[in-house]
Amino acid sequence: MPRRIASGDGKPRPATIKDVARHAGVSVATVSRILSGTYPNAPATRSKVMRAVRELDYVPNAHARGLAGVRPKSVAIVVNSVISPHYAHVAQGVHEEAARAGRLCIVGTTGGDLERELAAIQLMREEHAEAVILVGNVNPDEAYRERMAGYARALAAAGSQLVLCGRPPLGPDVPAIVVEYDNTGGAFAATSHLLSAGHKRILFLGRRSGYTTPESRVAGYRAALAAHGVPHDPGLEVDGARMVRREGYRMMRERLDAGPRDFTAVFASNDLIAAGAREALRERGLRIPEDVSMVGFDDLPPAADIDLTTVYIPHEELGRTAVRLALKSETPGASEHVLLGTHIVVRDSVCPNVGEASGPD
């Protein structure tokens, strides 16, 4: 049982470096040096000090240490929500790499609210986090770019580093590290997979104008159509408000209600949308893949449960890379751009097209 120091009024208070020094019969400078482990020291002194540390259950005060100029041991991540599977997996990667480097993770959630994002960044600046990682889908309009440039410069000035994860770069004059993954390539592969099975009428579910993630997936979809010489019908691109299950259900439901089915396959902009769309199809007695083929994006838990062919994103690798690059860069305010690959994962949601569905031609 470690002893506790009693202050004047008898209440226990945590031991300080002074207590340790007194206990070990050395100066505080010596204790500090021995604990830092980067100075030469006499073994006898060393063991005296370590013994005192153990006996007093001494834990250094991170605030004092931070004030005295030592780089703090924390990285920060800001996400919309920690229950979104994609964010959770990226965060998991961040945690792993942070733990490996002996860093603590500060996590901020915004719920998509700008006020909360600002407040989170502010608190992280106060804490002097070594890096601040922002992740996820955004609409990179002028206001967004200015906000990010402001964050980047403020963090750099404070010796920290802004990292953008799954977002586009901000431009050469903004000090930020960017870790992206290949949305367009993945969407190209997914669409090609359907095209190779003979599908020509492929519904794209979940377009959202202005937002980087769905837009780059639509781009891959269109590129694949073009590459296979299949005409592009804008009427097959369905808009969705958010990339969630319920939206997938709504979009498919409304499509089926609107008239005779004019597609044989579906490319859902993510797995959650695929799961929702699948439910709407089943309510009409349409099975996957016998009646309709479907491909998703993300390769997150729902995909395995519904046997969905989808596109794998290196979620955790994104988080690990973000931390690795941020901690590596000696100079705060570094700029770097990394693009990680994606690939298709084949399950059982695509059948060859036997030409049932009627096109508008």
Add this chain to the structure above:
Amino acid sequence: MPRRIASGDGKPRPATIKDVARHAGVSVATVSRILSGTYPNAPATRSKVMRAVRELDYVPNAHARGLAGVRPKSVAIVVNSVISPHYAHVAQGVHEEAARAGRLCIVGTTGGDLERELAAIQLMREEHAEAVILVGNVNPDEAYRERMAGYARALAAAGSQLVLCGRPPLGPDVPAIVVEYDNTGGAFAATSHLLSAGHKRILFLGRRSGYTTPESRVAGYRAALAAHGVPHDPGLEVDGARMVRREGYRMMRERLDAGPRDFTAVFASNDLIAAGAREALRERGLRIPEDVSMVGFDDLPPAADIDLTTVYIPHEELGRTAVRLALKSETPGASEHVLLGTHIVVRDSVCPNVGEASGPD
């Protein structure tokens, strides 16, 4: 564009309170008081100071503030992994409540590793987190109890507070807040639901001796059998190593391989296990609920996708309550015990038993 202070060597450095004071023509004490907002102050002075703060983009240094004795603005949570849906939802609740209270969240992941748990707690002590929340299933043996008692006392001594979430209390002499939910009651309701549908041979999938979560669910299962006058057959309780999908698959698969089916219904100790077991059943052509009825526990995402009747746990409420109680308690090292309710959520995974399965009698 905020001005940046240039230090001697020309590199920008973040503004300090001194810069603000000089810029506003007042003393640092005045700036400090105005920013704290808890002292009387002259409106004219106030606006001068706020203007300087804005123009210099001043952010207070949390380390200096912490050192000077102000309670830090962070709560900490320690979980096995952030991608486990249960942990993620509890964490979401913690974040919400923390954000509401203007606190930052420090999140530690342990991967179930004791070394990492210890390291995380240590770092959180260094950071002087206001509360440290530990969540999840454990085997509360002597070593565990001693470890927790040590954490609790060390945190209390440092003015912080240990909170146990979904874990049993440690005893009256240990300063910890405990927020539990009703596992046994939920399991009783789930089992009763199956019994009411006429099932008598109910497989319990995922017993794990010594671990609090599965053990209290088994207890509810047994209590329900007893209450309904159905004989308890220990042979219907199947052991599982971890509460994951793959284990559910393995347990069901081995059970079906071992001989003729001797149950008409399944109570899975959580939804993931239910999803895995369902897959094994389907491989044998057994459908839910036509051939086998099934009930799970958690009411997390997989449940809706597989139409599973299950037990709802107030995951997020657990996290919110943990933070609320911890921040409320003025005296660090408070003791408190809260038990939140659970309830059954009926979907489409239970049919009346028509007496197909053969019991051992």
Add this chain to the structure above:
DNA sequence: CTGAAAGCGCTTACAG
């Protein structure tokens, strides 16, 4: 290899 002392950026009695 070790110690005495300055300083990091705040807050808060203590005076006025």
Add this chain to the structure above:
DNA sequence: CTGAAAGCGCTTACAG
């Protein structure tokens, strides 16, 4: 309502 000064617990040149 405001200012001068001590002090929080460390680290690190500066001496020796």
